[in-house]
């Protein structure tokens with residue numbers, strides 16, 4: 001006890017009133033409050049530091065106790081069976097007896113869910129599985145069809161890789177899905193360690209853990225891991241933890257339960273700790289509660305004013321590679337959200353593209369728009385877009401002239417810079433690029449004499465508004481057309497300013513047809 005007491009008080013901080021420091025075990029034991037705390041918690045409540053002997057266990061950041069692991073699994077699985085969200089891929093995986101179909105259904109869902117919210121994926125997933133219910137169906141699809149179905153979901157290379165993977169499995173493996181995480185990762189394009197583990201555990205029951213953003217958040221809080229999860233060494237520690245923890249009899253459910261917990265309870269900013277099924281095993285949760293109780297006993301104001309200094313595992317030597325780094329210590333006001341440590345994201349590249357919505361068709365015709373196809377590799381591979389020109393840095397001021405010159409490729413004539421009408425900007429954030437589209441509009445009107453004959457190149461076509469909406473175009477392009485139509489509409493209304501009644505303007509509009517009504521109220 002003496003040893004423990006000395007350890008407890010060996011880390012006195014400056015600013016702590018000397019008379020409040022228990023100087024000896026005897027002095028400590030004289031206090032009723034201290035006696036109680038020693039008995040129940042094993043440390044002195046009058047110290048500003050929680051003793052290493054209490055907080056710092058040798059195996060502080062891992063699960064080393066078999067009974068604890070068993071209890072953690074049981075609590076998590078019980079909660080998951082009761083509270084899991086009803087999602088189409090879960091139904092498919094649970095109800096499909098054919099292992100290849102089951103794994104295919106999980107594979108599609110896991111790829112769609114990469115970087116994408118569940119709510120956005122559900123509709124796409126249902127349409128995909130209806131159109132291509134098996135690997136064989138997908139292998140026969142064209143990239144154009146895949147891109148059309150994927151349009152709007154983002155990260156388009158994912159759809160392409162699914163199709164490439166299906167073709168590979170059909171041609172090389174007789175349509176059989178690989179049965180292990182190792183094989184899945186080796187054979188399927190776009191399938192990394194996490195996706196391979198998820199498919200193998202959910203579809204084939206392989207006992208392997210998985211680590212994604214949700215799992216990192218849960219594990220870092222449960223084991224108080226404050227080291228940077230982006231570091232490869234630390235990432236390996238998370239994988240080791242996940243493998244140690246996964247339930248051997250229900251690995252698929254366990255992995256999904258961990259992710260479900262991270263998505264619905266242990267959320268990034270507002271975790272619902274009171275409802276958490278594993279709070280009994282959560283170091284971060286216990287830290288917050290203990291610190292709160294502990295400092296409330298001494299001086300509640302100290303806790304709330306941010307002066308609490310919660311001891312970390314092995315912080316005495318600064319040697320623990322899993323603790324919060326000394327440069328970013330525990331911040332009381334953040335509670336459990338001190339974990340995981342925020343990784344410094346690489347700033348996205350800033351790019352600017354000039355885009356022209358080229359329209360043809362007069363008042364008595366449905367307008368059509370020229371779209372051109374992007375190269376088959378690289379960003380937005382194979383997708384269709386309005387003629388666009390990536391602007392060089394510093395050339396933004398010459399963008400109109402550059403775009404007009406570029407348009408000659410597509411329309412075969414000189415395009416007068418003055419005919420390009422600027423209609424605004426559309427911002428689109430890709431994973432690594434912050435792209436601003438400067439949108440222009442050009443109406444190819446024979447009567448105005450700004451075009452004679454359009455040269456249609458192989459990778460271009462004219463489409464109506466409906467055809468455009470059903471084609472493989474990105475969200476940014478859809479927004480661009482919407483912007484043009486809204487802008488032209490308002491311009492027409494302002495110019496004509498006629499037929500105004502009840503807050504609406506009737507427009508003999510070139511864009512929407514003869515009887516279009518615009519609500520301007």
Ligand code: SF4
Nearest residue numbers: 266273276279282285
């Ligand atoms: S107790 Fe709170 S911090 Fe810990 S795992 Fe549960 S929700 Fe996350």
Ligand SMILES: [Zn+2]
Nearest residue numbers: 313320322323
């Ligand atoms: Zn530590």
